[in-house]
Amino acid sequence: MKELNLDIFPKISNDQWKKLAENQLKGVNPDDKLKWRNSAEISLEGYYDQSDLQELEYLNTYFSQVKSHRWKLYEEVTVKDEKEANRQILNALMGGCDGVILSIENPDLLDGALKEVDRNICDISIRSNEHINPEGLSGMMIMPDGNCLLVEETENPISQLLEVLKGEDQNFIYRNAFSDFFLEISTVRALRFLLGEAGRGNNHIHTYIPKHQSNEHQWFLNTTAGLASILGGSHSIDFTTAIGDPRISRNTGNLIREESGIDEYTDQCGGSYYIEVLTDKIIKGVKEKLK
Template sequence: MNNSLFDEFQQVTKDDWVRQAIKDLKGKDFEKELVSKTLDGIQVQPFYAKEDLEGLDLVKSYQNQVNPKSHVPGLPPRNWSNVFSVSVKDEKSDNREILDALQNGSDALLLHLEGDENLDDLLKGVGLEYIQIFLQPVGDALKVAKLFVQWLIKNNLLPEGIHGALLFDFYAELLVAKRPIDRIVSEAKQLLEIFKPFKGFKVFSINYAFYHNAGASTVQELSFATGAYIDLLDTLTESGLNAHEIFEKTVLHTAIGSSYFEEVSKLRAMRILFHQLGLLYGVNIHPEEIFIFSETSSWSKSPFDVNTNMLRNTTETMSAILGGTSALLVRPHDEVNGQENSFSKRMARNISNILREESYMDKVVDPVAGSYYLESMTFEILKMVKMKLEEIEVKGGWSQLYFNHSIQREVKAVRKSRQESILEGAKAKIGSNKYRLNEEESTAFASKELSEQEWMLLASRETILLESSKTLKS
C-alpha cells in the first residue's frame, strides 16, 4: 500500500497545541497555570511533542545502551538483580534468612559488615558464583575487604566467579565522621590491590544515595557526588594510578525517590554523565557496561500509615527499572519504624519479581527510549549538572566546599524547605499530612529534627518535622 490514511490529516505542531491551550484557558496565563517546576527549577511542560527532541542528539545517542547482552541463550534482553539486604546480627540465623531469600526470588546479596563476622556461618550453603554480592562496610572498609577476600581464598573460590561491589564512598564518609583526607589515597590503593584479581568486583562507589537521603535535590545529588568522585580521580591519578582502572572499578550507587518521571530521567542522566566524564579522562567504557546499584528511598518513607510505603516502593522500583538500573534493593515498607519482619521483607523482594515476571518489564531493553518528556528532562538535568560542576570547580573543588561547609549548608537549606512544605501542607503526602488513618491521628512519634554539627550531613526523612510536631493534623 502506497497511500497512507494519515495523509488526510493536517500536521499539528506543538505551537498549534499551545495556541489551543491558551484559547481554552480564556485569558489565564499559560505558564502560571500549566507549567510546573522541579526543585532545581527545571520547567515541566503540560505536554511534549516531537519538536522537544530537537538538539538532544547527545541523549538520543545513549538510547538502548542499558545493559550488556547476556551470554546465556533464552534470557530476556533486560536484566537487573534483585538484592536482599542483611545487617548482620547473628550469623547462623541470618544465614537461614539469606538462604530463604535466595530460594524465593532474590539473586543478589548486600551484607552490612564490620569486619569481625564469621563468614563461614553467614554464607554457609550460598553459591557466590551464581549470584552478585555487595558489601557495605560499617566502619573500616579495609577490614571488611580483607575479611571477605581471605574467606574467598580459604574456600577456594575463584576470582573470576565473584561479581558485585564494595559500596563505600570515601568522600561521603567525610560528611558523617571526620578523618584525614590524606589517608584516602593509601586506603584506595590498598582496596584496589586487594580486589585486583577480581575483575567482576567493583571497588569504588559514587554514593549519590547519600545526598538523596540527606534531602538534596536531583541536581545537587548528581553534582556533589560527581564532584567528590572527580576529587578522588584527580588525587589517585596524581599518585600514579591509571584512570581506566579506576573507572572500570567504579559502581554508581543511587537511591530512587517518589518523583516518578524525574527519577527515571535521573538514572538515565547518571549513566550519560559517568560516560562523558570518562571521556574527559581518556577512558571510553561502553555505556551498557556502567553498573548502577539502586535502592528505594529512605527519605521518601513515612512512619504514618506504613502500608502506603509499599506503593512508594512500587513506583520507585519502576523508576529504577525504566531508568536502567543494574541491581535493585527494595527496602521493607515498615523499615522506617524498625518493625520489618519476614512478611515485609518478602513483600519488598516480590515487587521486583512481579514487575519482571508479571509486568514483563524485562522484555524490552529500553522501553522509554525516545519519550519526548523523559529525553527532554534527562537533557535538562544534564545541562544543570554541568553548570553546577563548573561552579564547584571554580570554587576549588569538592574538598574546598566541604571544608568551608558550603555543601552542607546548601543541602540542608533544600532539605529544610522540603520538610517544611510537608509540615505546612503545601505539598500533599498521602497517609502523612493528607488522608491519614483515623486510628493513627493521635500516635506519638519520638522523632526529632536532626542534631548535626556544621560539617556534618546526615540522612533524614521528608516527614521528620511532621513527626516531631505536637499539632498533627489529618
C-alpha cells in the same frame, strides 16, 4: 488483532495547542500559566511534542549504542547474628533475588552468614566500616574498600549526580531513588549518559528505595520508584522492607520483572518528549555546576 492506524489522528502543532489552551484559559497565555516546577525545582513547560526533540538527538545517538543489560534484584541484610543472617540470605536467594548486600561490622560472622551459599551463582557484596581481608572472597565486592561509591541520600538529582561525577571512579555506585516517577527515570538516564561521556560507562548503578515514614506509603513507593529506576536503567535494585517482612518487598521486584516483562532492555523510555527534555535539563544542570 487488527493493526492500529495512527494516521487517523490529526497532527497537532505546538501553535495549535497553544491556541486551544489559551481559549480554554480565557485568554491567559498558556506559556505563563502552565509553566511549573517539579519536586527538584526544575522549570518545565505545560506541553511538549516532537519539535522539542530536534536538539536532543544526542541522547538517541548515545542510548542507541548502549548494550542492553539484565537488571538484578538484590536484598540488603544486616549481619549481627550469623544464624539469623544466614536464614535471611538463603530466603532472599530462594525467593528470587540475584544477590545480597551484606551490612556487617564484625568480619568473623561472615563465614557463618554465608553457610551453604554458592557464591558462583549469586552476587555477594559487602558494606563494612571494618577492614575485610579479600582472601577467599573471590567474586565478592567489598564496599567501600576501593570498589564502591556510596552516594549520600539526597532529594535533588543534580546534587546526586554531581557527587557521583566528582567522586573517584568506582565499579559500584550506591544511590537512592527519587519518589517522582518521571524524575527518577530521567535521573538514571542522565547518570548513564554522563558516566558514558566521562569514560565510566561500565560503572554498576545500584539503586535502593529510601525508607518512608508511612508503611502503607512504602508499598506504593517501592512499586513506582522501583519501576522508574528500572526503566531509567539501573543495573540492580533493592526494595525497602516496610513491615518487617522482606518477602513482600522482594516480590515487588519479582512482579515487576515477571509480570511486566521488563528484564533486558536498552532505553525503553527513549523518545518520550517529557522524559527526553527532563533528562536533557538534568544533564545541562550538572554540567553547569561542573564548570
